[in-house]
Amino acid sequence: MDNEEVKLLLVKYITGEATVQELEQVKQWISAHPENEQYFAQLYETWHNMLYLQPAVVNKDNAFNKLSADIEPKQPSRYARLITWGKAAAAIALLTAVTATLYTRYSKNVESVRQIAANPGAIKKIVLSDGTQVWLNAGSKLNYTADFGKTTRTVYLEGEAFFDIAPGKKTVPFIVNTKNYTIRDIGTKFNLKAYATDPFFETTVVKGEVSVEGNIDNNVHEMSRIYVKPRQVLRIYYHPKKESYSYTAPDTKNLNEIQVSEIDSAKLDRYDGWKENLLVFDGTTLSDIAKVLERRYNVTINMTDAELSSIRYSGSFKNIPSIEKVLAIIKANTAINYSVSGNTVNITRNNNND
Missing domain, CATH: 2.60.120.1440 (Jelly Rolls)
Structure with a gap:
Protein backbone atom coordinates (compact mmCIF):
# COMPACT_ATOMS: atom_id res chain seq x y z
CA MET A 1 0.00 0.00 0.00
CA ASP A 2 1.19 3.51 -0.75
CA ASN A 3 0.55 6.59 1.37
CA GLU A 4 -2.61 7.56 -0.50
CA GLU A 5 -4.15 4.14 0.13
CA VAL A 6 -3.23 4.26 3.80
CA LYS A 7 -4.63 7.78 4.12
CA LEU A 8 -7.95 6.79 2.58
CA LEU A 9 -8.25 3.64 4.70
CA LEU A 10 -7.48 5.44 7.96
CA VAL A 11 -9.97 8.19 7.22
CA LYS A 12 -12.72 5.70 6.29
CA TYR A 13 -12.01 3.62 9.39
CA ILE A 14 -12.01 6.59 11.77
CA THR A 15 -15.18 8.10 10.30
CA GLY A 16 -16.97 4.74 10.31
CA GLU A 17 -17.22 4.28 6.54
CA ALA A 18 -14.85 1.33 6.01
CA THR A 19 -16.04 -1.98 4.58
CA VAL A 20 -15.28 -5.30 6.27
CA GLN A 21 -12.34 -5.85 3.92
CA GLU A 22 -11.00 -2.35 4.58
CA LEU A 23 -11.34 -2.86 8.32
CA GLU A 24 -9.11 -5.91 8.02
CA GLN A 25 -6.54 -3.96 6.00
CA VAL A 26 -6.38 -1.24 8.64
CA LYS A 27 -5.95 -3.82 11.39
CA GLN A 28 -3.08 -5.44 9.48
CA TRP A 29 -1.39 -2.06 9.01
CA ILE A 30 -1.80 -1.20 12.68
CA SER A 31 -0.36 -4.53 13.82
CA ALA A 32 2.59 -4.30 11.39
CA HIS A 33 4.56 -2.02 13.74
CA PRO A 34 4.11 -0.67 17.30
CA GLU A 35 4.58 2.88 16.04
CA ASN A 36 1.73 2.41 13.56
CA GLU A 37 -0.49 1.46 16.50
CA GLN A 38 0.62 4.52 18.50
CA TYR A 39 -0.01 6.85 15.59
CA PHE A 40 -3.44 5.40 14.87
CA ALA A 41 -4.51 5.58 18.53
CA GLN A 42 -3.45 9.22 18.71
CA LEU A 43 -5.25 10.13 15.51
CA TYR A 44 -8.40 8.21 16.47
CA GLU A 45 -8.56 9.78 19.93
CA THR A 46 -8.02 13.29 18.58
CA TRP A 47 -10.77 12.89 15.99
CA HIS A 48 -13.36 11.74 18.49
CA ASN A 49 -12.40 14.33 21.07
CA MET A 50 -12.84 17.01 18.43
CA LEU A 51 -16.14 15.53 17.30
CA TYR A 52 -17.81 15.13 20.68
CA LEU A 53 -16.45 17.71 23.11
CA GLN A 54 -18.49 20.71 21.93
CA PRO A 55 -21.11 19.54 19.45
CA ALA A 56 -23.04 22.82 19.59
CA VAL A 57 -20.05 24.99 18.66
CA VAL A 58 -18.46 24.60 15.24
CA ASN A 59 -15.47 26.85 14.62
CA LYS A 60 -13.76 25.52 11.50
CA ASP A 61 -10.51 27.43 11.87
CA ASN A 62 -10.08 26.44 15.51
CA ALA A 63 -11.05 22.85 14.74
CA PHE A 64 -8.43 22.56 12.01
CA ASN A 65 -5.72 24.20 14.09
CA LYS A 66 -6.43 21.98 17.08
CA LEU A 67 -6.59 18.79 15.04
CA SER A 68 -3.32 19.65 13.30
CA ALA A 69 -1.55 20.53 16.55
CA ASP A 70 -2.76 17.44 18.39
CA ILE A 71 -1.40 14.96 15.86
CA GLU A 72 1.72 16.79 14.70
CA PRO A 73 4.75 14.68 15.69
CA LYS A 74 6.85 16.40 18.34
CA GLN A 75 9.96 14.40 17.47
CA PRO A 76 10.16 13.65 13.72
CA SER A 77 12.97 11.14 14.21
CA ARG A 78 10.75 9.00 16.45
CA TYR A 79 8.03 8.91 13.82
CA ALA A 80 10.44 7.83 11.11
CA ARG A 81 9.38 4.27 11.94
CA LEU A 82 5.63 4.95 11.74
CA ILE A 83 5.30 3.63 8.21
CA THR A 84 7.39 0.61 7.41
CA TRP A 85 7.76 1.48 3.74
CA GLY A 86 8.60 5.16 4.17
CA LYS A 87 10.96 7.60 5.84
CA ALA A 88 10.26 10.49 8.22
CA ALA A 89 9.19 12.75 5.38
CA ALA A 90 6.62 10.21 4.23
CA ALA A 91 5.24 9.85 7.75
CA ILE A 92 4.86 13.60 8.17
CA ALA A 93 3.29 13.88 4.73
CA LEU A 94 0.76 11.21 5.69
CA LEU A 95 -0.03 13.04 8.93
CA THR A 96 -0.70 16.24 7.01
CA ALA A 97 -2.83 14.50 4.39
CA VAL A 98 -4.98 12.66 6.93
CA THR A 99 -5.40 15.83 8.99
CA ALA A 100 -6.63 17.78 5.98
CA THR A 101 -9.02 15.01 4.91
CA LEU A 102 -10.51 14.62 8.38
CA TYR A 103 -10.93 18.38 8.61
CA THR A 104 -13.10 18.44 5.50
CA ARG A 105 -15.42 15.94 7.18
CA TYR A 106 -15.45 17.63 10.58
CA SER A 107 -18.26 20.11 9.98
CA LYS A 108 -20.50 17.48 8.38
CA ASN A 109 -20.05 15.02 11.23
CA VAL A 110 -20.22 17.45 14.12
CA GLU A 111 -23.66 18.60 13.00
CA SER A 112 -24.95 15.04 13.41
CA LYS A 267 -18.99 -4.53 47.40
CA LEU A 268 -19.76 -3.81 43.76
CA ASP A 269 -22.61 -1.53 44.82
CA ARG A 270 -19.99 0.94 46.01
CA TYR A 271 -19.25 1.58 42.33
CA ASP A 272 -22.58 1.04 40.56
CA GLY A 273 -25.18 1.34 43.33
CA TRP A 274 -25.81 4.98 42.41
CA LYS A 275 -28.04 3.93 39.49
CA GLU A 276 -30.43 2.38 42.05
CA ASN A 277 -30.31 5.49 44.26
CA LEU A 278 -27.84 3.81 46.58
CA LEU A 279 -24.82 5.72 47.89
CA VAL A 280 -22.07 3.61 49.44
CA PHE A 281 -19.02 5.05 51.18
CA ASP A 282 -16.28 2.71 52.38
CA GLY A 283 -13.62 4.69 54.18
CA THR A 284 -14.20 7.55 51.73
CA THR A 285 -12.76 10.97 52.50
CA LEU A 286 -15.19 13.77 53.28
CA SER A 287 -13.91 15.75 50.29
CA ASP A 288 -14.80 12.88 47.93
CA ILE A 289 -18.16 12.41 49.66
CA ALA A 290 -18.86 16.12 49.18
CA LYS A 291 -18.37 15.81 45.40
CA VAL A 292 -20.82 12.90 45.23
CA LEU A 293 -23.40 14.74 47.33
CA GLU A 294 -23.04 17.95 45.30
CA ARG A 295 -23.96 16.10 42.11
CA ARG A 296 -26.66 13.96 43.65
CA TYR A 297 -28.49 16.78 45.43
CA ASN A 298 -27.52 19.70 43.16
CA VAL A 299 -25.89 21.73 45.94
CA THR A 300 -22.60 23.49 46.62
CA ILE A 301 -20.70 22.26 49.68
CA ASN A 302 -18.18 24.47 51.48
CA MET A 303 -15.75 23.21 54.11
CA THR A 304 -13.95 25.97 55.98
CA ASP A 305 -11.57 23.67 57.84
CA ALA A 306 -8.97 22.10 55.53
CA GLU A 307 -8.56 19.13 57.90
CA LEU A 308 -12.19 18.16 57.34
CA SER A 309 -11.44 16.97 53.82
CA SER A 310 -9.29 14.10 55.08
CA ILE A 311 -11.88 12.72 57.52
CA ARG A 312 -13.01 9.25 56.39
CA TYR A 313 -16.51 7.87 56.64
CA SER A 314 -18.18 4.52 55.94
CA GLY A 315 -21.90 4.08 55.45
CA SER A 316 -24.67 3.55 52.89
CA PHE A 317 -27.77 5.52 51.99
CA LYS A 318 -30.75 4.19 50.05
CA ASN A 319 -33.33 6.53 48.53
CA ILE A 320 -32.54 9.41 50.89
CA PRO A 321 -34.61 12.31 49.48
CA SER A 322 -32.71 15.25 50.99
CA ILE A 323 -29.11 16.10 51.73
CA GLU A 324 -30.09 17.22 55.25
CA LYS A 325 -30.92 13.63 56.16
CA VAL A 326 -27.63 12.37 54.74
CA LEU A 327 -25.67 14.98 56.67
CA ALA A 328 -27.58 14.22 59.87
CA ILE A 329 -26.55 10.56 59.64
CA ILE A 330 -22.93 11.47 58.92
CA LYS A 331 -22.91 13.94 61.81
CA ALA A 332 -24.10 11.25 64.23
CA ASN A 333 -20.87 9.35 63.60
CA THR A 334 -18.43 12.08 62.63
CA ALA A 335 -17.12 15.25 64.27
CA ILE A 336 -18.90 17.73 61.99
CA ASN A 337 -21.56 20.39 62.09
CA TYR A 338 -23.46 21.64 59.06
CA SER A 339 -25.92 24.30 57.93
CA VAL A 340 -28.03 24.45 54.80
CA SER A 341 -29.13 27.67 53.12
CA GLY A 342 -30.92 27.12 49.83
CA ASN A 343 -28.52 25.18 47.61
CA THR A 344 -25.47 25.97 49.74
CA VAL A 345 -24.18 23.65 52.47
CA ASN A 346 -21.52 24.68 54.97
CA ILE A 347 -19.69 21.97 56.89
CA THR A 348 -17.57 22.84 59.92
CA ARG A 349 -15.65 20.88 62.51
CA ASN A 350 -17.48 19.91 65.71
CA ASN A 351 -14.77 20.32 68.31
CA ASN A 352 -17.06 19.03 71.07
CA ASN A 353 -16.71 15.51 69.63
CA ASP A 354 -12.90 15.48 69.68
Whole structure:
Protein backbone atom coordinates (compact mmCIF):
# COMPACT_ATOMS: atom_id res chain seq x y z
CA MET A 1 0.00 0.00 0.00
CA ASP A 2 1.19 3.51 -0.75
CA ASN A 3 0.55 6.59 1.37
CA GLU A 4 -2.61 7.56 -0.50
CA GLU A 5 -4.15 4.14 0.13
CA VAL A 6 -3.23 4.26 3.80
CA LYS A 7 -4.63 7.78 4.12
CA LEU A 8 -7.95 6.79 2.58
CA LEU A 9 -8.25 3.64 4.70
CA LEU A 10 -7.48 5.44 7.96
CA VAL A 11 -9.97 8.19 7.22
CA LYS A 12 -12.72 5.70 6.29
CA TYR A 13 -12.01 3.62 9.39
CA ILE A 14 -12.01 6.59 11.77
CA THR A 15 -15.18 8.10 10.30
CA GLY A 16 -16.97 4.74 10.31
CA GLU A 17 -17.22 4.28 6.54
CA ALA A 18 -14.85 1.33 6.01
CA THR A 19 -16.04 -1.98 4.58
CA VAL A 20 -15.28 -5.30 6.27
CA GLN A 21 -12.34 -5.85 3.92
CA GLU A 22 -11.00 -2.35 4.58
CA LEU A 23 -11.34 -2.86 8.32
CA GLU A 24 -9.11 -5.91 8.02
CA GLN A 25 -6.54 -3.96 6.00
CA VAL A 26 -6.38 -1.24 8.64
CA LYS A 27 -5.95 -3.82 11.39
CA GLN A 28 -3.08 -5.44 9.48
CA TRP A 29 -1.39 -2.06 9.01
CA ILE A 30 -1.80 -1.20 12.68
CA SER A 31 -0.36 -4.53 13.82
CA ALA A 32 2.59 -4.30 11.39
CA HIS A 33 4.56 -2.02 13.74
CA PRO A 34 4.11 -0.67 17.30
CA GLU A 35 4.58 2.88 16.04
CA ASN A 36 1.73 2.41 13.56
CA GLU A 37 -0.49 1.46 16.50
CA GLN A 38 0.62 4.52 18.50
CA TYR A 39 -0.01 6.85 15.59
CA PHE A 40 -3.44 5.40 14.87
CA ALA A 41 -4.51 5.58 18.53
CA GLN A 42 -3.45 9.22 18.71
CA LEU A 43 -5.25 10.13 15.51
CA TYR A 44 -8.40 8.21 16.47
CA GLU A 45 -8.56 9.78 19.93
CA THR A 46 -8.02 13.29 18.58
CA TRP A 47 -10.77 12.89 15.99
CA HIS A 48 -13.36 11.74 18.49
CA ASN A 49 -12.40 14.33 21.07
CA MET A 50 -12.84 17.01 18.43
CA LEU A 51 -16.14 15.53 17.30
CA TYR A 52 -17.81 15.13 20.68
CA LEU A 53 -16.45 17.71 23.11
CA GLN A 54 -18.49 20.71 21.93
CA PRO A 55 -21.11 19.54 19.45
CA ALA A 56 -23.04 22.82 19.59
CA VAL A 57 -20.05 24.99 18.66
CA VAL A 58 -18.46 24.60 15.24
CA ASN A 59 -15.47 26.85 14.62
CA LYS A 60 -13.76 25.52 11.50
CA ASP A 61 -10.51 27.43 11.87
CA ASN A 62 -10.08 26.44 15.51
CA ALA A 63 -11.05 22.85 14.74
CA PHE A 64 -8.43 22.56 12.01
CA ASN A 65 -5.72 24.20 14.09
CA LYS A 66 -6.43 21.98 17.08
CA LEU A 67 -6.59 18.79 15.04
CA SER A 68 -3.32 19.65 13.30
CA ALA A 69 -1.55 20.53 16.55
CA ASP A 70 -2.76 17.44 18.39
CA ILE A 71 -1.40 14.96 15.86
CA GLU A 72 1.72 16.79 14.70
CA PRO A 73 4.75 14.68 15.69
CA LYS A 74 6.85 16.40 18.34
CA GLN A 75 9.96 14.40 17.47
CA PRO A 76 10.16 13.65 13.72
CA SER A 77 12.97 11.14 14.21
CA ARG A 78 10.75 9.00 16.45
CA TYR A 79 8.03 8.91 13.82
CA ALA A 80 10.44 7.83 11.11
CA ARG A 81 9.38 4.27 11.94
CA LEU A 82 5.63 4.95 11.74
CA ILE A 83 5.30 3.63 8.21
CA THR A 84 7.39 0.61 7.41
CA TRP A 85 7.76 1.48 3.74
CA GLY A 86 8.60 5.16 4.17
CA LYS A 87 10.96 7.60 5.84
CA ALA A 88 10.26 10.49 8.22
CA ALA A 89 9.19 12.75 5.38
CA ALA A 90 6.62 10.21 4.23
CA ALA A 91 5.24 9.85 7.75
CA ILE A 92 4.86 13.60 8.17
CA ALA A 93 3.29 13.88 4.73
CA LEU A 94 0.76 11.21 5.69
CA LEU A 95 -0.03 13.04 8.93
CA THR A 96 -0.70 16.24 7.01
CA ALA A 97 -2.83 14.50 4.39
CA VAL A 98 -4.98 12.66 6.93
CA THR A 99 -5.40 15.83 8.99
CA ALA A 100 -6.63 17.78 5.98
CA THR A 101 -9.02 15.01 4.91
CA LEU A 102 -10.51 14.62 8.38
CA TYR A 103 -10.93 18.38 8.61
CA THR A 104 -13.10 18.44 5.50
CA ARG A 105 -15.42 15.94 7.18
CA TYR A 106 -15.45 17.63 10.58
CA SER A 107 -18.26 20.11 9.98
CA LYS A 108 -20.50 17.48 8.38
CA ASN A 109 -20.05 15.02 11.23
CA VAL A 110 -20.22 17.45 14.12
CA GLU A 111 -23.66 18.60 13.00
CA SER A 112 -24.95 15.04 13.41
CA VAL A 113 -23.93 14.72 17.07
CA ARG A 114 -26.73 13.98 19.52
CA GLN A 115 -26.40 14.68 23.23
CA ILE A 116 -28.22 13.25 26.24
CA ALA A 117 -27.60 14.82 29.64
CA ALA A 118 -28.53 14.04 33.23
CA ASN A 119 -29.02 17.26 35.16
CA PRO A 120 -27.42 17.76 38.57
CA GLY A 121 -29.59 15.99 41.12
CA ALA A 122 -31.00 13.51 38.57
CA ILE A 123 -30.23 10.09 37.10
CA LYS A 124 -31.28 9.21 33.56
CA LYS A 125 -31.61 5.80 31.91
CA ILE A 126 -31.55 5.46 28.13
CA VAL A 127 -31.57 2.62 25.60
CA LEU A 128 -29.44 3.20 22.49
CA SER A 129 -30.51 2.02 19.05
CA ASP A 130 -28.36 -1.14 19.29
CA GLY A 131 -30.09 -2.19 22.53
CA THR A 132 -27.32 -1.02 24.88
CA GLN A 133 -28.66 0.28 28.19
CA VAL A 134 -26.97 3.31 29.73
CA TRP A 135 -27.53 4.92 33.12
CA LEU A 136 -26.22 8.49 33.34
CA ASN A 137 -25.30 9.83 36.75
CA ALA A 138 -26.03 13.40 37.81
CA GLY A 139 -24.17 16.07 35.86
CA SER A 140 -23.15 13.68 33.04
CA LYS A 141 -23.36 13.96 29.25
CA LEU A 142 -23.36 11.28 26.58
CA ASN A 143 -22.75 12.19 22.94
CA TYR A 144 -23.08 10.04 19.82
CA THR A 145 -23.61 10.57 16.12
CA ALA A 146 -26.85 10.03 14.21
CA ASP A 147 -25.46 6.93 12.47
CA PHE A 148 -24.82 5.15 15.78
CA GLY A 149 -25.58 1.44 15.51
CA LYS A 150 -25.03 1.33 11.73
CA THR A 151 -21.36 1.75 10.89
CA THR A 152 -20.18 2.70 14.36
CA ARG A 153 -21.01 2.14 18.02
CA THR A 154 -18.89 4.92 19.47
CA VAL A 155 -20.05 7.33 22.18
CA TYR A 156 -18.37 10.14 24.12
CA LEU A 157 -18.86 10.41 27.89
CA GLU A 158 -18.25 13.31 30.21
CA GLY A 159 -19.18 12.33 33.77
CA GLU A 160 -20.28 8.92 35.03
CA ALA A 161 -22.31 6.16 33.40
CA PHE A 162 -23.08 2.46 33.78
CA PHE A 163 -23.11 0.53 30.49
CA ASP A 164 -24.91 -2.76 29.83
CA ILE A 165 -23.61 -3.39 26.32
CA ALA A 166 -25.84 -5.20 23.84
CA PRO A 167 -24.21 -7.95 21.73
CA GLY A 168 -23.13 -6.70 18.33
CA LYS A 169 -21.08 -7.56 15.28
CA LYS A 170 -17.42 -8.18 16.02
CA THR A 171 -16.52 -5.73 13.29
CA VAL A 172 -18.39 -2.93 15.08
CA PRO A 173 -17.09 -2.84 18.67
CA PHE A 174 -18.67 -0.67 21.32
CA ILE A 175 -16.28 2.18 22.16
CA VAL A 176 -16.57 4.84 24.85
CA ASN A 177 -14.35 7.87 24.45
CA THR A 178 -13.59 10.16 27.38
CA LYS A 179 -11.37 13.23 27.52
CA ASN A 180 -8.23 11.17 28.07
CA TYR A 181 -9.04 7.50 27.49
CA THR A 182 -10.84 5.09 25.18
CA ILE A 183 -12.73 2.09 26.61
CA ARG A 184 -13.36 -0.74 24.19
CA ASP A 185 -15.39 -3.96 24.40
CA ILE A 186 -18.43 -5.90 23.22
CA GLY A 187 -21.17 -7.46 25.39
CA THR A 188 -20.20 -6.46 28.91
CA LYS A 189 -21.28 -4.48 31.96
CA PHE A 190 -19.09 -1.79 33.43
CA ASN A 191 -19.18 1.50 35.29
CA LEU A 192 -17.17 4.43 33.98
CA LYS A 193 -16.34 7.58 35.91
CA ALA A 194 -14.71 10.46 34.04
CA TYR A 195 -15.90 13.75 35.51
CA ALA A 196 -13.81 16.69 34.30
CA THR A 197 -13.59 18.06 37.86
CA ASP A 198 -12.36 14.80 39.45
CA PRO A 199 -8.61 14.18 39.84
CA PHE A 200 -8.93 10.62 38.52
CA PHE A 201 -10.37 8.34 35.85
CA GLU A 202 -12.07 5.13 37.00
CA THR A 203 -13.72 2.09 35.45
CA THR A 204 -15.22 -0.92 37.23
CA VAL A 205 -16.06 -4.11 35.33
CA VAL A 206 -19.03 -6.14 36.54
CA LYS A 207 -19.14 -8.63 33.68
CA GLY A 208 -16.95 -9.26 30.64
CA GLU A 209 -13.69 -7.43 29.98
CA VAL A 210 -12.69 -4.00 28.72
CA SER A 211 -9.49 -2.50 27.44
CA VAL A 212 -8.53 1.04 28.38
CA GLU A 213 -6.36 2.81 25.83
CA GLY A 214 -4.68 6.18 25.92
CA ASN A 215 -1.62 7.91 27.26
CA ILE A 216 -0.78 5.26 29.83
CA ASP A 217 2.93 5.19 30.48
CA ASN A 218 4.61 3.65 33.49
CA ASN A 219 6.86 0.72 34.33
CA VAL A 220 3.96 -1.73 34.60
CA HIS A 221 1.87 -0.89 31.53
CA GLU A 222 4.16 -0.35 28.55
CA MET A 223 1.75 -0.78 25.66
CA SER A 224 -0.62 2.15 26.32
CA ARG A 225 -3.39 -0.35 27.07
CA ILE A 226 -4.73 -1.98 30.24
CA TYR A 227 -7.18 -4.88 30.32
CA VAL A 228 -9.72 -4.81 33.16
CA LYS A 229 -11.42 -8.08 34.07
CA PRO A 230 -14.62 -8.87 36.03
CA ARG A 231 -14.70 -7.49 39.57
CA GLN A 232 -11.69 -5.29 38.95
CA VAL A 233 -11.39 -1.53 39.34
CA LEU A 234 -8.93 0.57 37.35
CA ARG A 235 -8.22 4.03 38.70
CA ILE A 236 -5.77 6.49 37.16
CA TYR A 237 -4.93 9.56 39.23
CA TYR A 238 -3.75 12.88 37.85
CA HIS A 239 -1.28 15.28 39.41
CA PRO A 240 -3.29 18.29 40.64
CA LYS A 241 -2.34 21.61 39.11
CA LYS A 242 -0.65 23.60 41.87
CA GLU A 243 -1.74 26.96 40.51
CA SER A 244 -5.42 26.02 40.55
CA TYR A 245 -7.76 23.96 42.70
CA SER A 246 -9.69 22.90 39.60
CA TYR A 247 -9.08 19.62 37.75
CA THR A 248 -11.02 20.66 34.68
CA ALA A 249 -8.18 19.89 32.27
CA PRO A 250 -6.09 16.97 33.54
CA ASP A 251 -2.84 16.50 31.67
CA THR A 252 -2.21 12.88 30.68
CA LYS A 253 1.53 13.55 30.63
CA ASN A 254 1.39 14.10 34.38
CA LEU A 255 -0.07 10.81 35.54
CA ASN A 256 0.45 10.25 39.24
CA GLU A 257 -0.58 6.68 39.86
CA ILE A 258 -2.29 3.73 38.19
CA GLN A 259 -4.15 1.22 40.36
CA VAL A 260 -5.85 -2.04 39.39
CA SER A 261 -7.57 -3.69 42.34
CA GLU A 262 -9.81 -6.69 42.92
CA ILE A 263 -13.17 -6.16 44.62
CA ASP A 264 -15.55 -8.53 46.33
CA SER A 265 -18.86 -9.10 44.55
CA ALA A 266 -20.67 -7.94 47.67
CA LYS A 267 -18.99 -4.53 47.40
CA LEU A 268 -19.76 -3.81 43.76
CA ASP A 269 -22.61 -1.53 44.82
CA ARG A 270 -19.99 0.94 46.01
CA TYR A 271 -19.25 1.58 42.33
CA ASP A 272 -22.58 1.04 40.56
CA GLY A 273 -25.18 1.34 43.33
CA TRP A 274 -25.81 4.98 42.41
CA LYS A 275 -28.04 3.93 39.49
CA GLU A 276 -30.43 2.38 42.05
CA ASN A 277 -30.31 5.49 44.26
CA LEU A 278 -27.84 3.81 46.58
CA LEU A 279 -24.82 5.72 47.89
CA VAL A 280 -22.07 3.61 49.44
CA PHE A 281 -19.02 5.05 51.18
CA ASP A 282 -16.28 2.71 52.38
CA GLY A 283 -13.62 4.69 54.18
CA THR A 284 -14.20 7.55 51.73
CA THR A 285 -12.76 10.97 52.50
CA LEU A 286 -15.19 13.77 53.28
CA SER A 287 -13.91 15.75 50.29
CA ASP A 288 -14.80 12.88 47.93
CA ILE A 289 -18.16 12.41 49.66
CA ALA A 290 -18.86 16.12 49.18
CA LYS A 291 -18.37 15.81 45.40
CA VAL A 292 -20.82 12.90 45.23
CA LEU A 293 -23.40 14.74 47.33
CA GLU A 294 -23.04 17.95 45.30
CA ARG A 295 -23.96 16.10 42.11
CA ARG A 296 -26.66 13.96 43.65
CA TYR A 297 -28.49 16.78 45.43
CA ASN A 298 -27.52 19.70 43.16
CA VAL A 299 -25.89 21.73 45.94
CA THR A 300 -22.60 23.49 46.62
CA ILE A 301 -20.70 22.26 49.68
CA ASN A 302 -18.18 24.47 51.48
CA MET A 303 -15.75 23.21 54.11
CA THR A 304 -13.95 25.97 55.98
CA ASP A 305 -11.57 23.67 57.84
CA ALA A 306 -8.97 22.10 55.53
CA GLU A 307 -8.56 19.13 57.90
CA LEU A 308 -12.19 18.16 57.34
CA SER A 309 -11.44 16.97 53.82
CA SER A 310 -9.29 14.10 55.08
CA ILE A 311 -11.88 12.72 57.52
CA ARG A 312 -13.01 9.25 56.39
CA TYR A 313 -16.51 7.87 56.64
CA SER A 314 -18.18 4.52 55.94
CA GLY A 315 -21.90 4.08 55.45
CA SER A 316 -24.67 3.55 52.89
CA PHE A 317 -27.77 5.52 51.99
CA LYS A 318 -30.75 4.19 50.05
CA ASN A 319 -33.33 6.53 48.53
CA ILE A 320 -32.54 9.41 50.89
CA PRO A 321 -34.61 12.31 49.48
CA SER A 322 -32.71 15.25 50.99
CA ILE A 323 -29.11 16.10 51.73
CA GLU A 324 -30.09 17.22 55.25
CA LYS A 325 -30.92 13.63 56.16
CA VAL A 326 -27.63 12.37 54.74
CA LEU A 327 -25.67 14.98 56.67
CA ALA A 328 -27.58 14.22 59.87
CA ILE A 329 -26.55 10.56 59.64
CA ILE A 330 -22.93 11.47 58.92
CA LYS A 331 -22.91 13.94 61.81
CA ALA A 332 -24.10 11.25 64.23
CA ASN A 333 -20.87 9.35 63.60
CA THR A 334 -18.43 12.08 62.63
CA ALA A 335 -17.12 15.25 64.27
CA ILE A 336 -18.90 17.73 61.99
CA ASN A 337 -21.56 20.39 62.09
CA TYR A 338 -23.46 21.64 59.06
CA SER A 339 -25.92 24.30 57.93
CA VAL A 340 -28.03 24.45 54.80
CA SER A 341 -29.13 27.67 53.12
CA GLY A 342 -30.92 27.12 49.83
CA ASN A 343 -28.52 25.18 47.61
CA THR A 344 -25.47 25.97 49.74
CA VAL A 345 -24.18 23.65 52.47
CA ASN A 346 -21.52 24.68 54.97
CA ILE A 347 -19.69 21.97 56.89
CA THR A 348 -17.57 22.84 59.92
CA ARG A 349 -15.65 20.88 62.51
CA ASN A 350 -17.48 19.91 65.71
CA ASN A 351 -14.77 20.32 68.31
CA ASN A 352 -17.06 19.03 71.07
CA ASN A 353 -16.71 15.51 69.63
CA ASP A 354 -12.90 15.48 69.68
